Amino acid sequence: GQQVMQIPQYQHVQEGEDFTTYCNSSTTLSNIQWYKQRPGGHPVFLIQLVKSGEVKKQKRLTFQFGEAKKNSSLHITATQTTDVGTYFCAGGSGNTPLVFGKGTRLSVIA
């Protein structure tokens, strides 16, 4: 079945440093979504990408979908303490539910 791998599992950064998490699917995706989960909270939708090579920005966050629609990345520029949490990618294909990666836990040291 479809698998979504996400790396790294953990990332510790100094406030102001950049952060990137990567997502790779074993199969071609129709779309990829990104979610953020704050400590003790629930996952919250950030964005969906559907087009090959698509790049979207939300303030300091940049999301990319690979040309082959099998990989994606989330890049945060100049991290802040409010960025702390776990970031999940989730891949969609065909008539099946989203498959989530295991997430990247981001810690920001002030």
Added chain:
Amino acid sequence: NAGVTQTPKFQVLKTGQSMTLQCAQDMNHNSMYWYRQDPGMGLRLIYYSASEGTTDKGEVPNGYNVSRLNKREFSLRLESAAPSQTSVYFCASIRTGWNTGELFFGEGSRLTVL
């Protein structure tokens, strides 16, 4: 606007006890899901209901049953709880289809099985 509401938020069970986690959404969404979240394991799909009247197994269905009571409500039942079912459970819903569009999550139900 409540979104997705889960009850209870916390529960402690003894091995062998049964319980039902309730989930309701007020967004008129067609599809609903139950996930469990364990440290380092991400979100694993237990069961889902693509539309009212249908349910299907996800990645980790053993030990669970579900009921799609109506379009709004999707419950998860543990018939005989085991310590391995200690986890945080999330209910989620999506407006249409399988995987396109925002997945809305409830706040979670934290279950401990002793």
